[in-house]
Amino acid sequence: MKIQKNNLSKLIVAISFLGTLLMTTACNDSEGQTKSNSVSKTNVKPPSIDIHTAIITNNIEALKQHIAAGSNLNEKDPLGGSSPLISACLFDKPEMAKMLINAGADLNFQNNDGSTALITAAFFCHPEIVKILLVKGANKMIKNKYGSTAYESVSAPFDQVRSTYENLGKMLAPMGLKMDLGYIEKTRPQIAAMLK
DSSP states (O other): OHHHHHHHHHHHHHHHHHHHHHHHHHTOOTTSOOOOSSOOSSSOOOOSSOHHHHHHTTOHHHHHHHHHHTOOTTOOOTTTOOOHHHHHHHTTOHHHHHHHHHTTOOTTOOOTTSOOHHHHHHHTTOHHHHHHHHHTTOOTTOOOTTSOOTTTTTOSOHHHHHHHHHHHHHHHGGGTOOOOHHHHHHHHHHHHHHHO
């Protein structure tokens, strides 16, 4: 139990870092955004908005343009190294997650702390995205750098992690993340069952 608590604490720190990173990325204006390092494979030019901001702001047209332009679908954000798919999982954007997956985004991409799209979707209780990732073959046994799998991120009793969700909810609310603690408490066991 102590090991699980330590792993949970490490996961919480990692997710907090991810949230801070995503806030930094989302606050960039169009002039200060990071450009994709990939070369366009078509005559379509990428939009002025970077791919991570397109995800966070639910700009589906910009994401379609990135895909058509051949932008790097595994583009790391500059601070936490998350992929656009991880961002779509964090902010519960199932349509965007499907678009990225169908366009060839790496399902098992790990950010700087080793978290994957599946770990992120599981922890934030987005069952539709968890199901999509599992159907498409995401590896549910990958552990982040703190030793937690997607299952382990939702296996602890809710009362042990409630304050973590409350803190993340406050931190990520300005970016549009909505956390319904009642829903999360009810959904964590369902997510855990999906991941067994």
